[in-house]
Amino acid sequence: MTQETRFENVDMIFEGRLRGNQLMLSSKGLTADEARLLWQSPRMEEISWLDLDDNQLGDEGIQDLVNCPLLGNIQYLNLNKNGISDQGLETLANAKFLGKLKRLHLKENPIAGQGLVALFNSETLDSLSTFQINDGWTCKKREGWRYKPQA
Numbered sequence: 001m002t003q004e005t006r007f008e009n010v011d012m013i014f015e016g017r018l019r020g021n022q023l024m025l026s027s028k029g030l031t032a033d034e035a036r037l038l039w040q041s042p043r044m045e046e047i048s049w050l051d052l053d054d055n056q057l058g059d060e061g062i063q064d065l066v067n068c069p070l071l072g073n074i075q076y077l078n079l080n081k082n083g084i085s086d087q088g089l090e091t092l093a094n095a096k097f098l099g100k101l102k103r104l105h106l107k108e109n110p111i112a113g114q115g116l117v118a119l120f121n122s123e124t125l126d127s128l129s130t131f132q133i134n135d136g137w138t139c140k141k142r143e144g145w146r147y148k149p150q151a
Helices: 010-014 032-039 042-046 058-066 086-093 114-120
Strands: 022-024 049-051 076-078 103-105 130-134 137-140 144-147
Touching: 010 032, 032 058, 058 086, 086 114, 114 130
Parallel strands: 022 049, 049 076, 076 103, 103 130
Antiparallel strands: 130 137, 137 144
């Protein structure tokens, strides 16, 4: 186990972080390399709620995520604070295996806007109805943007 890879196997990632069909991995410092252990695990088929808030996936990690056929049941995906750019969002917008995704959180990522347009116009993310990009800013595909400041 190297400094960059802190998890030797997927069980070490899952340990204590699985609650029913929810996998809670916020603030674990998970890198794209470490996340590959998840994308290879058949246990991911059971997950519908995936919280990856405050990790280090970046655009490389998004590429691996969208190519994972085991994520077909994901309905909620939190990618806040992961260093994801518009390029990563464009990749996400073409995801073949996230057809059930309904809610996507993208706060505190270096997004300029082009990737959000790609998500809004995605032909593969049919179920995606809501995504958040900043505190208070939410887009509902059928209703457009709205701003509700956080208290």
